[in-house]
Amino acid sequence: MAEDVKFKVSIDGIPVEVAPGTTILNAARLIGGDIVPPAMCYYSKLQGSGGKCRTCLVKVSKGSEKDPRPMPKLVASCRTTVMDGMEVQNITSPEVIEARKGVVEMLLINHPLDCPICDQAGECHLQDLGYEHGLANTRYEFERRTFDKIDIGDKVQLHMTRCILCYRCVFVADQLTPRRVHGVLGRGDAAEISTYIEKAIDNEFSGNVIDVCPVGALTDKTFRFKNRVWFTKPVEAHRDCPTCSGKVTLWYKGEEVLRVTARKDEYGEVEEFICNTCRFETKSTSDWVIEGPRNVKRTSVISLNHYAELNPPAVVKKNLALQETNKEQFERAKELL
Amino acid sequence: MARKLLLTHIDVPGINTFEVYRQKGGYRAVEKALKTLTPDEVVEEVKKSGLRGRGGAGFPTGMKWSFLAKPEGVPRYLVCNADESEPGTFKDRYLMTHIPHALIEGMIIASYALGANTSYIYVRGEMMPQVRILERAIAEAKNAGFLGKNILGRGYDLELYVQPGGGAYICGEETALLESLEGKRGNPRIKPPFPAVSGLYNCPTVVNNVESIAATVPIINEGAEEYAKIGIERSTGTKLISASGNLNKPGVYEIELGLPVEEFIYSDEYCGGIANGKRLKAVVAGGSSVPILPANLILKTLKGESRLMTYESLADGGFQSGTMMGSGGFIAFDEDQCVVRNTWNFTRFYHHESCGQCSPCREGTGWMEKVLHRIEFGHGSFSDIDLLVDVSKKIEGNTICPLGDAAAWPVASAIRHFRDEFEWHITSGQEAQRRNYGLAHYADPLEPVAS
Numbered sequence: 001m002a003e004d005v006k007f008k009v010s011i012d013g014i015p016v017e018v019a020p021g022t023t024i025l026n027a028a029r030l031i032g033g034d035i036v037p038p039a040m041c042y043y044s045k046l047q048g049s050g051g052k053c054r055t056c057l058v059k060v061s062k063g064s065e066k067d068p069r070p071m072p073k074l075v076a077s078c079r080t081t082v083m084d085g086m087e088v089q090n091i092t093s094p095e096v097i098e099a100r101k102g103v104v105e106m107l108l109i110n111h112p113l114d115c116p117i118c119d120q121a122g123e124c125h126l127q128d129l130g131y132e133h134g135l136a137n138t139r140y141e142f143e144r145r146t147f148d149k150i151d152i153g154d155k156v157q158l159h160m161t162r163c164i165l166c167y168r169c170v171f172v173a174d175q176l177t178p179r180r181v182h183g184v185l186g187r188g189d190a191a192e193i194s195t196y197i198e199k200a201i202d203n204e205f206s207g208n209v210i211d212v213c214p215v216g217a218l219t220d221k222t223f224r225f226k227n228r229v230w231f232t233k234p235v236e237a238h239r240d241c242p243t244c245s246g247k248v249t250l251w252y253k254g255e256e257v258l259r260v261t262a263r264k265d266e267y268g269e270v271e272e273f274i275c276n277t278c279r280f281e282t283k284s285t286s287d288w289v290i291e292g293p294r295n296v297k298r299t300s301v302i303s304l305n306h307y308a309e310l311n312p313p314a315v316v317k318k319n320l321a322l323q324e325t326n327k328e329q330f331e332r333a334k335e336l337l
Numbered sequence: 338m339a340r341k342l343l344l345t346h347i348d349v350p351g352i353n354t355f356e357v358y359r360q361k362g363g364y365r366a367v368e369k370a371l372k373t374l375t376p377d378e379v380v381e382e383v384k385k386s387g388l389r390g391r392g393g394a395g396f397p398t399g400m401k402w403s404f405l406a407k408p409e410g411v412p413r414y415l416v417c418n419a420d421e422s423e424p425g426t427f428k429d430r431y432l433m434t435h436i437p438h439a440l441i442e443g444m445i446i447a448s449y450a451l452g453a454n455t456s457y458i459y460v461r462g463e464m465m466p467q468v469r470i471l472e473r474a475i476a477e478a479k480n481a482g483f484l485g486k487n488i489l490g491r492g493y494d495l496e497l498y499v500q501p502g503g504g505a506y507i508c509g510e511e512t513a514l515l516e517s518l519e520g521k522r523g524n525p526r527i528k529p530p531f532p533a534v535s536g537l538y539n540c541p542t543v544v545n546n547v548e549s550i551a552a553t554v555p556i557i558n559e560g561a562e563e564y565a566k567i568g569i570e571r572s573t574g575t576k577l578i579s580a581s582g583n584l585n586k587p588g589v590y591e592i593e594l595g596l597p598v599e600e601f602i603y604s605d606e607y608c609g610g611i612a613n614g615k616r617l618k619a620v621v622a623g624g625s626s627v628p629i630l631p632a633n634l635i636l637k638t639l640k641g642e643s644r645l646m647t648y649e650s651l652a653d654g655g656f657q658s659g660t661m662m663g664s665g666g667f668i669a670f671d672e673d674q675c676v677v678r679n680t681w682n683f684t685r686f687y688h689h690e691s692c693g694q695c696s697p698c699r700e701g702t703g704w705m706e707k708v709l710h711r712i713e714f715g716h717g718s719f720s721d722i723d724l725l726v727d728v729s730k731k732i733e734g735n736t737i738c739p740l741g742d743a744a745a746w747p748v749a750s751a752i753r754h755f756r757d758e759f760e761w762h763i764t765s766g767q768e769a770q771r772r773n774y775g776l777a778h779y780a781d782p783l784e785p786v787a788s
Contacts, residue, residue: 051527052695054735073734079527102731106700139724142707165693184522184693187505189703191693 007084011035011058012092024077024088025056029267035090036267038100038129040107040214041166042078043269049171050078053164054103055129059096062087074099097133104133109140110189111215112161120216122229122301125268126164145189152182152195155221155280156210160192163217169193169209176273177203193217204243207279211262211270222280223251223259230301232258234294239287244275249294250285257283266297339606340567342555342575343548344591347435353470355477358438364483366557367445371491374557379450383553385561387573392418392509392546393624393664394739395648398553404533405451406541414542415448415456416518417550420502420509422461423624424686425666428577429547431589433460433467436551437474441497443550445483446557448495451543455496459514462504471499506690510738511544512536513692524694525738546664548577568594572647576665583671585609596646598622599636602669615671618776619755622651623663625683626743628750629676630660631779639783656750672776677762677769680751681709687744698741701732705748712759715766722759726752755779 006017011028012035018027026044028036037058042050050056056078060071065085074096077088090096108130115121147160167184170193174180181203182195209218232251239246251259260279262270282288296303316322323330341347351357358364370379384399405413417440421429433440440458448456460468475497478484486494500518502508508517512526515537536542552574556564565573572594581587584602586609592601601607602617611617620635621627638644638653645651648662670679688702705728711717729745736742752759758774 051737054695054697057735076527076737099731099735102728103696103735106696106704106731109700109704140704142704164696165699167694186693187507188688188691188693189699191699 007082007086009082009084009086009088011088012090018082020081020084022082024058024060024075024080024082024086025050027082028077028088028090037077037090038125038133039078039267040125040129040164041168043168043171043212044267045269045273046168046171046175046212049166049168051076053107053166055100055107055133057096057099057103059089059093060086061089061093100133101135104129105135105138105140107164108134108138110144111164112144112146114162118162118216119219119224119229120162120213123268124216125214147192150194151221153206155207155276157219157221157224158193159217159219161217162215163193164215165191165193166214168212168214169218172209172212172273173206176205176208179203204275204277205273207276208262208270208273210279211264211273214268220259220279222283226258227253232302234296234302236263236291236294237288238291239278239282239289241275241278244278245272246274246278247272248274248278248288250288250290255285257285257288259283263294339591339593339596340575341591342559342564342567343432343439343551343577344436344589352436353434353438353474355438355474355481358436359481362558363438364442364478364481366554367442367449367483368489370446370449370557371489371493376450376452379446379553379557382561383450383556386556386564387561387568387571388549388552388556388564389572389648390546391548391552391576391664393423393626395662398545398549401533401545402447402451402543404531405543406534407452408541412455412540413451413453414537414540415444415451415453416511416514416537416542416544417444417456417458417547418509418511418514418544419458419460419464419467419547420506420514421547421664422463422504422506422509422690423626423664423666424683425579425581425621425668426624426664427579427581428589428665430464430467431579432547432551432577433464434470437467437470438478439551439554440471440547441474441478441484443553444497445478445488445495446553447543447545447550448497449493450553453543454494455498457518457537458497458499459508459518460499460501461508462502465501468499468501475499505692506686507692507738507740510740513738514544515542524692525740527737569645569647570649572649572662576646576662578646578665578667580608580667580669582667582669583612583615583674584669585612592646594645594647598644598646598651601646601667608669611669611671613671615673616776616780617669618672618674618779619670619676621666621668621670621747622660624666625668625686626739626746627661627663628656628659628746629680629754630658630750631754633780633783634658634754635660637783641783656746657753660750673773675713675769675773676751676755676758677709677713680748681706681713683747684709684744687740691740691744695737695741697732698736698744701728701741702744704728705732705744709748712762713769715762715769717759717763717766719760719763721763722752722756 037056039056040053057074058077062068064083150158185194210220232253235250237250248260250257262274346352346361380402388398389395507513508523510525513523517523532542578590603610617632621629639658651662652659684706688706691698691702693699729749732741733745762769
């Protein structure tokens with residue numbers, strides 16, 4: 001097959017041409033916007049990931065040009081490759097919306113919803129997913145499953161209660177480190193990520209499990225409870241690192257670097273994995289060459305605190321009574337300036 | 338007497354040994370296949386016989402074999418799925434215990450047809466006696482020259498291995514079985530690619546049920562035409578049924594497909610009616626994962642025809658009023674049984690056996706179990722019934738493997754057909770602890786449907 005062969009695919013009626021072997025999800029990402037299915041377990045940098053969380057389910061209403069029959073079931077778009085002439089429905093299919101709502105509900109029934117005390121809050125994919133696709137209330141009236149917190153190594157903490165079993169960290173352990181030290185134990189809803197005999201993770205790249213974790217199950221112990229992410233300011237920086245690319249995001253609060261993470265793209269996937277020295281050991285400005293502030297999407301909660309002044313909605317400005325109720329907030333805003 | 342093909346010599350003493358099995362005409366099919374047929378002719382023969390997979394899905398076996406990719410220089414594998422763990426199904430264990438050589442003989446024929454030189458029998462972890470029986474049978478067959486190098490001087494080599502599993506229901510799903518066989522965690526793979534292209538160790542693989550493989554022996558012996566004469570339309574041959582529940586004579590029966598369900602339950606040749614003179618309330622016709630049907634619907638279809646033991650007739654009416662052949666685990670419930678409790682019990686099983694890989698099944702099975710537990714113990718509310726239906730719909734079809742469907746169907750069908758009983762559990766929670774709902778109207782003749 002010639003290399004320049006392109007498959008014509010349409011997603012929610014928007015045509016796109018992609019190389020054979022591309023998955024539906026990646027084809028949708030080429031189009032961008034709100035027709036991109038959400039993905040909680042798929043991670044383009046990790047081989048074999050995806051297919052597990054079922055949030056990216058889409059309907060294939062036309063299989064291909066040769067075989068136009070629709071696929072009988074909804075398919076996981078992250079693991080289904082496109083065919084020439086394929087027609088995919090994502091947000092235009094009520095069936096998909098309904099199934100996705102179901103998946104979000106399932107993911108949340110055993111999640112502790114402890115966002116107010118969770119370090120991931122503000123950059124949590126499950127929060128975003130629940131906000132965009134979930135219901136406002138829950139129909140689950142039983143006790144949620146809980147686990148004890150476990151330290152894996154001296155820098156990473158595992159809080160299994162929040163885990164959605166996406167297996168991303170297992171793939172990191174498998175693919176970035178030479179010796180796999182953790183995996184999944186147990187079965188069904190008793191399954192847990194574990195290091196078996198609580199073996200410490202001491203590999204140079206083990207810290208990346210924190211970055212790939214879509215929820216607050218794996219957190220950075222050097223950052224735990226230091227600050228909310230939306231009070232910190234992300235700054236791009238790099239350093240000459242012998243083990244990794246050294247390209248990172250520094251999260252500042254005032255003069256202090258609170259934490260270091262890899263740079264993440266718009267789908268929350270890291271651009272390049274970084275080593276533990278960059279992540280945990282080098283936390284002063286003098287270690288880094290600053291490139292400039294990181295672009296944060298306007299819709300992200302992280303950007304919310306970064307406006308120079310408080311900009312209340314017009315209705316507040318016009319109404320004296322509302323100004324009175326917001327008095328405290330106005331005063332706080334003044335202090336910040 | 339109906340014809341028996343698999344269990345013909347089941348009563349002969351010592352049929353589990355090579356000598357007796359050989360005396361009774363065993364391994365004739367291997368001789369016939371290796372000496373007179375090419376591998377493709379064997380595949381063609383199985384195709385013509387109309388044999389359908391006996392493990393549950395009912396996919397034509399010959400068709401499955403012909404889909405096997407045959408790239409040069411890559412080994413092909415045959416794997417026998419003996420991880421029989423569906424509640425209500427115990428036919429494969431019976432076959433392996435009493436006539437192990439029927440499976441070994443079938444394995445040789447099927448491996449020859451597929452061009453596999455290494456084949457595996459993956460046996461469920463709890464069946465250690467059967468593992469030993471099969472290992473002994475393999476050793477006997479090897480001594481007699483039916484396994485090993487250059488079988489019957491025809492230049493065909495085959496090694497057969499028995500692998501005990503860890504005792505997980507999910508390892509009966511073919512890709513989970515392959516993962517487990519490779520020594521990994523038994524998680525189902527995401528398809529495609531299908532095992533026929535990339536299976537065991539990424540090589541083309543066919544996974545067949547014990548009974549399907551054993552059925553190739555009579556097909557080769559008698560010829561495909563003769564085999565296809567038994568049965569009705571696309572359901573050909575004989576099938577082992579594991580009958581359990583409130584029957585006078587529960588056990589494993591070999592039936593000719595096409596036998597009326599009523600005859601199977603009530604005739605003395607088979608189950609001999611309902612035990613203790615009780616009346617039939619419900620039947621799960623093909624193992625715990627198929628929809629449960631009330632007595633009136635299992636005996637007659639909505640069209641008023643009598644329901645037969647065939648893939649088509651049992652499925653007549655779709656999910657609205659039909660069920661499935663499944664793996665042939667026939668469970669009969671008499672009027673004293675509680676459908677709610679039974680549904681809860683099945684769901685408890687699926688909750689326990691879910692692998693936990695994909696979210697709808699991992700979370701949904703546990704949720705359904707908790708709601709059903711609440712209803713069964715008299716603390717349910719009416720909204721719980723609709724909640725169960727909705728959760729089962731959210732699981733069905735949205736999971737990686739069919740375990741999600743298998744968990745959803747029993748719940749959805751029990752509520753569809755026995756809603757009164759569920760509602761009674763809610764309105765009379767205390768009374769439901771003391772007595773059962775009884776037969777109610779579940780055996781009443783159906784209103785004829787105007788077409």
